[in-house]
Amino acid sequence: MNNIMKTYSRPQRAQWNQIISRPQTSKEDLEAVVMEVFNAVQQEGDSAVSGYTRRFDAWDSQDIAYSQEAVASQAAKTPESLKQAIDQAYENILRFHQAQQPATVDMETQEGVRCWVEQKPIDKVGIYIPGGTAPLFSTVLMLGVPARVAGCREVVLCSPPNAQGELHSAICYAAIKCGITTVCRVGGIQAIAALTYGTQQVPAVYKIFGPGNQYVTQAKQWASRLGVAIDMPAGPSEVLVVADTTSNPAYVAADLLSQAEHGNDSQVILITDQEEIAEGVQAELAQQLSQLPRKDMATKALENSRFVVMEDREELADFVNAYAPEHLIICHREEAFLLQHLRNAGSVFLGNYSPESAGDYASGTNHTLPTNGFAKQYSGVNLASFTKQITYQRISPTGLATIGPAIVEMAEAEGLSAHGEAVRLRLADIEAKEDNTVVNRNA
Ligand SMILES: NC(=O)c1ccc[n+]([C@@H]2O[C@H](COP(=O)([O-])OP(=O)(O)OC[C@H]3O[C@@H](n4cnc5c(N)ncnc54)[C@H](O)[C@@H]3O)[C@@H](O)[C@H]2O)c1
Ligand SMILES: N[C@H](CO)Cc1c[nH]c[nH+]1
Ligand SMILES: [Zn+2]
DSSP states (O other), rough: OTSSSEEEEOOGGGGHHHTOOOOOHHHHHHHHHHHHHHHHHHHHTHHHHHHHHHHHHHOOOSSEEOOHHHHHHHHSSOOOHHHHHHHHHHHHHHHHHHOOOOOEOOOOOOOTTEEEEEEEEEEEEEEEOOOSSOOOHHHHHHHHHHHHHTTTTTTEEEEOOOTOOOOOHHHHHHHTTTTTEEEEOOOHHHHHHHHOOSSSSSOOSSEOOOOOHHHHHHHHHHHHHHTTSSSSOOOSSSEEEEEEETOOOHHHHHHHHHHHHHHOOOOEEEEEOOOHHHHHHHHHHHHHHHHOOHHHHHHHHHHHEEEEESSHHHHHHHHHHOOSSEEEEEEETTTTHHHHHOOOSEEEETTTOHHHHHHHHTTSSOOOOOOGGGTOOOOOGGGGEEEEEEEEEEHHHHHHHHHHHHHHHHHHTOOOHHHHHHHHHHHHHHHHHHHHHHHHHHH
């Protein structure tokens, strides 16, 4: 496998950090261009957006908003077989996200102290649909479906146009299917800046969702510093495959290539405790790679990729958790052990017949997932990502009489006597009413 993926044989743990580093443009370089674009969009609005679209996407026009008629006429160009495939994927994604409605929480923590939670949609959301090297219309479903299930009122879709200013027909078809309210022909940093500040044609939103290249991902992180929520850093795609001789070398190679073809800066990793799988996977990689239309991109990504031979199942599990992959595929006799010890991953694919592509398109799980090790602290997009949870309480006099003294005690100890007073006042009234009741009863 040496000639295709850089190989490490039983590396020391001290070496792991170097092995798991992602191929990244320097943060300073990314931030410099992100700040330039954000400042320009804040000051000049749509004219800056159009200027950067001309520079980065070669489309020269001020018409950023895509009219409903244009979206509909573009959508109509989608071939029937593709519409049917999108419809099938839509149904599975819908079912899986509808099933994520949280259980009702409505309870008395103490007698007379009723607390409950209600889910509310985030009213205005922006969804970024990547389109630099491939029009990822599947992402429209991954973001549009949960936004619809959650009940978000305004969903603004941004995606880079081609040089004629069009979006791919299937992006438009999926947008209509998901009930997207606004479609804008803008991508990259300028799209995220426009969604952050709002321009004449691109509405500002409360939360920005969606995957993208390093520019888009850095721009989202910048937006979050400015007070707009984001789903998570969902940058260049990656997959980690844990395989042994129970795996099929052709499938392993195909899964690695499926993520390598996303872009030059994708990364794919294969780890094993059975070195003998190397030869078969290497041969398959070479053969399959040669047939790929996006061979050049996949080849570049494979330069960032690694094949690591590990000592035993404990090391395999520890390595997975240290890498925290966006996608984890396990085709290994120790599946149960590996799952039991799994702590960090975006989405997991088990066995020889669960290709990662299934999650990318149609099984129902979401493909917008944390990359670059962010699976240590972030989940992938899910229904809850589009909602806020509001807590409520109603406390009866009996309830306040029960918890009031504890509140007063704690407020005094924090030196916040007004807090205590808000309770004391009521407790005094409750006691007075009780005394009156006793007097009346005795009269
Ligand atoms: N993590 C996930 O959930 C997930 C899901 C799907 C796709 N992805 C990733 O999304 C990415 C899609 O990337 P893409 O490039 O094809 O599309 P993209 O839409 O993310 O980025 C294209 C835009 O980048 C901007 N850009 C390009 N070069 C630039 C430069 N030098 N300076 C400033 N801006 C520049 C342009 O405005 C262009 O419109 C891939 O890396 C893929 O792996 C990730
Ligand atoms: N694998 C990507 C997430 O990293 C999602 C995707 C969309 N289309 C194909 N793949
Ligand atoms: Zn993919």
